[in-house]
Amino acid sequence: MRFLPSLLPLLLLLHSLPYSAAAPKHNPHNNPTNSSHLVRSSCSHASYPNLCIHSLSTYAGPANTPRDLAQAAVTVSLSRARRISSYLAQLSNSDQGTKRERSALSACIDLMSESVDELTRTLDELKHLHAETFRFQMSNAQTWVSAALTDDDTCLDGFEELDVKVKADMKRKVTNAARVTSNALYLINRLDESRGRPRSKP
Numbered sequence: 001m002r003f004l005p006s007l008l009p010l011l012l013l014l015h016s017l018p019y020s021a022a023a024p025k026h027n028p029h030n031n032p033t034n035s036s037h038l039v040r041s042s043c044s045h046a047s048y049p050n051l052c053i054h055s056l057s058t059y060a061g062p063a064n065t066p067r068d069l070a071q072a073a074v075t076v077s078l079s080r081a082r083r084i085s086s087y088l089a090q091l092s093n094s095d096q097g098t099k100r101e102r103s104a105l106s107a108c109i110d111l112m113s114e115s116v117d118e119l120t121r122t123l124d125e126l127k128h129l130h131a132e133t134f135r136f137q138m139s140n141a142q143t144w145v146s147a148a149l150t151d152d153d154t155c156l157d158g159f160e161e162l163d164v165k166v167k168a169d170m171k172r173k174v175t176n177a178a179r180v181t182s183n184a185l186y187l188i189n190r191l192d193e194s195r196g197r198p199r200s201k202p
Helices: 003-016 032-043 049-057 066-093 099-127 131-161 164-193
Strands: none
Touching: 032 049, 032 066, 032 164, 049 066, 049 164, 066 099, 066 131, 066 164, 099 131, 099 164, 131 164
8 A cells, every 4th residue: 555645645735726626617608598688689679589589599509699699590591591492302303383383493492502502601701700801701791691581582482483382381481581581681780780880771
């Protein structure tokens, strides 16, 4: 048992360390209550506040700052756009409907693909913001999300050519995606406004 004397000083040192050195520090930004308050206050004037609150409240990532919220909103919007693109591709593969209906569906598929690309670029831009290029990057984000919203609206306009049953289902899905995208643009505008730039209309 020769090693016991050599361990005794180490044990005494560890025992003398204050508890706070080993205990994890509390980060107020990780408080779920703070996140919930930020989500509600940020969504209160969005175009679709209830949808904004619901989509961000169920988001699995961080939502502690305006930048977090903007990224979360674009992430949710991108997820919806991807699901709709897959849904439209399945409809297209069924090879049903008239020639005009298939043409309208094909146009909508292209538009949603563009929307996915634009939202992907937006999310990447928001993840790599820099102080010296903030204005330029925010302008890019606003332009791309606005374009994605236009793609959604144009896709909706083409539904008039589709079968009534299919049109109702597609309209519901794309309308929801468009509203989520509109909220994302609002939160991006809020983030830009925090640096003193006038807000662009969602």
